[in-house]
Amino acid sequence: MSQQTNGISIAAAVKDTIIAGLLALIVFGPVVGVLLDGYEFNLRAGDVASIVAVVMAGRFALSVFSQTEFGKAFLYRQSTKDDGVVVTAPDYKSKMRFIIPLVIVIGLIAPFIASKYVLTIVILGLIYVLLGLGLNIVVGLAGLLDLGFVGFYAIGAYGLALGYENLGLGFWSMLPLAAIMAAISGAILGFPVLRMHGDYLAIVTLGFGEIIRLVLTNWTEFTHGPNGVSAPLPTLFGLEFKRRSKEGTPFHEFFGLPYDSAYKYIFIYLILFLVVLAVLYVKHRLTRMPIGRAWEALREDEIACRSLGLNHVLVKLSAFMLGASTGGLAGVFFATYQGFVNPSSFTFFESALILAIVVLGGMGSTVGVVIAAFVLTVLPEMLREFADYRVLMFGILMVVMMIWKPRGLVRVTRTGFATRKGTVK
């Protein structure tokens, strides 16, 4: 082999291919090839053969590619890549200053043009934007892996449903209350936990999310268990969006319009859109404030930050609480949009989906998370026939992104600083 260091060694590639094929046969053979049917089984040799063929072809192509000059250069770039932030010149004007007003205008006009079906999907997309933004503060900015984020989402959703049922609180009073409730539970969970190591934090939050779901399922007297609870719709200055209202006139009668169930979705959409804009703005400002810088610094090197005098528990706690309150807000919108909540909406898979949004969009990147949230919620709606493969795709996405671009598809940009005029250099 030593003579062939510059050429392509087909023999080595064939050896790799055969090993990969044998492994694929051992790994996929039994599980794919033998379909259990009661205590009997059916053989599916064809599926195994095609999977093994694909694996072997892929391994062969990879083996040959990594031996070509281009492949070597590509692998070298991959192994020495530097995925830092892009720092722009101080006087650089981002194109975003044109795009953002345009998006806002389109966003405000859209609900009046779009069909009800499109509107419901976009509302779902926006809810995931909120969730993604919340988790992005915790995972992306502060570097704390929170696998129980769905717990705060559940607190918001059940807060609205149970608050209405037991205390008669409506959408508008629960919106801030749910955010506060979620933040407080984030603080209660976070305060003892945040001192510990990052990996342990992931498992503790995972346990917390599961505890919330199990309590919601099993505490039937209060939460009605798996049957769920109904949640109220938002009201416009006391006007309800139902066909008939028990108290007062409903929205369509007040304005003399014919009843249309799309009104409530338009209304939810508009509130949600404004809330998302507000959260985006707050987050955008926070990342430029000392607290936001402290989050990112702590993510990069905790020991250095502590030796510079940052109170790491307080900094982490603030990120955790802000993230949690955003999750709570999203929960309220989810409950009012569905009109109904039950524990099956708050499984671990939901946490994993939100994590996939953050991972795909880029750790700490706001634009990336918004785009990723829409891609990961709207795309599965359009590709209904591939619904079975959805989770598989999310899993592959997470692994591939971590290997290929661990900081996400959209790189974080940051404006550079210039010394002010009149200061001594």
Add this chain to the structure above:
Amino acid sequence: MDIVLQQLVNGLTLGSVYGLIAIGYTMVYGIIGMINFAHGDVYMVSSYLTAIAIALLTFFGMESFPIIIFGTLIFTIVVTGAYGWVIERVAYRPLRNSSRLSVLISAIGMSLILQNYVQISQGARQQGVPTLLTGAIRFDVGDGFVQITYMKLFILFAAFLGMGVLTYIIQKTKLGRMCRATQQDRKMASILGINTDRIISSVFVIGAAMAALAGVLITLDYGAFDFYVGFIIGIKAFTAAVLGGIGSLPGAMLGGVILGLSEALFAGLISSDYKDVFSFSLLVIILIFRPSGLLGKPEVEKV
């Protein structure tokens, strides 16, 4: 009284199996410092492999219990070991020098992949295996009785045999010595000529093999499983690993038995609806008050 004794028997068998799965977590954490999130799903794959092996063996006319059990064990351990190796090679080795967060996210992705892959290829409904070993020993206690099925005795025997073999491998063989060296100081071990990548791979294979043993035992005892069983049992085994002190082999077994016993007692005496809540709360409480566990050493982060 009889309920307490019965639950102690159930808890001991369940706990010994938790201990087997916890070994996979604790060894991987000890050697590369990551939580192998997909380990519970490796266990889940091994339950399917158990059913497949039994179906294949009965199809070829092998009906006697020893042949079936040995055939199933060998088949499941070999194939699950291959899963462990492939998972490490595909999802973890390319991330050897990345941040711990990246590796953990990759592991979560791997866990989703395994669940969905099994769901697609075998269907979402529950699967089962026939009962192979029947019969039980009964003891009269006061008004009631305590029953120990032969299956439970077999589980205890097999679990402790597995632990014994593993302890022998780690303490006495060359492979075990290299594992311990890599665990203590990976860079120094590779300077001394140990192929640390290969050792890490073999640790994954050992962990998967122990999970496979647990998968065969639990599947034979309970009879039913689906593609989602790995999640809950994975967290519980992780709890056991943390309880005993993560990175410590005897700790994993001790933690498993303590968790199994306390969970069974909680389910029998207080509420079986909330037994999972109990285990998760136990995990949270241990991590907050004693993150190094019962037998672990406190982790000191060096600059």
